[in-house]
Amino acid sequence: MNAPDRYERFVVPEGTKKVSYERDTKIINAATFTIEREDHTIGNILRMQLHGDENVLFAGYKLPHPLQYKILVRIHTTSQSSPMQAYNQAINDLDKELDHLKSAFEVTFVFLHNLLV
Numbered sequence: 001m002n003a004p005d006r007y008e009r010f011v012v013p014e015g016t017k018k019v020s021y022e023r024d025t026k027i028i029n030a031a032t033f034t035i036e037r038e039d040h041t042i043g044n045i046l047r048m049q050l051h052g053d054e055n056v057l058f059a060g061y062k063l064p065h066p067l068q069y070k071i072l073v074r075i076h077t078t079s080q081s082s083p084m085q086a087y088n089q090a091i092n093d094l095d096k097e098l099d100h101l102k103s104a105f106e107v108t109f110v111f112l113h114n115l116l117v
Helices: 040-051 083-116
Strands: 019-023 030-036 056-062 070-077
Touching: 019 083, 030 083, 040 056, 040 070, 040 083, 070 083
Parallel strands: none
Antiparallel strands: 019 030, 030 070, 056 070
C-alpha cells in the first residue's frame, strides 16, 4: 500500500549520478562517497577491500535510512593517497577479483559438464 515500487531499489533515476563525491572540509584526506541504489552487499565488500589498503586510515559505510536506497562510504587516507585514489583502486581490485571468480567458475562448470556428458 505505502511501500515504494520494487524497481526503485535498483534503478537509478534519470539525472542522478550513480556515485557522488564530497570532500570533508574539516579533516584532510577524508571524503564521503554516496552510492545510489546499493545496500549492505556492496558497502561491506567495498569497506573490506579498502581496509586492505595501507594508505587507508578509516573506511566505513552506512545506510542513512531503510527507505533511502543509497549507501554512504566514508574514507580517510594518509597523505600518500587521496580518498578518490583509494576508492578507485578498491573498485578496480574488486573488478579483477570478480573476473577471476567468474573465470574459475566457468572452467569448473565446463569441466563438470564434460565429465557428466
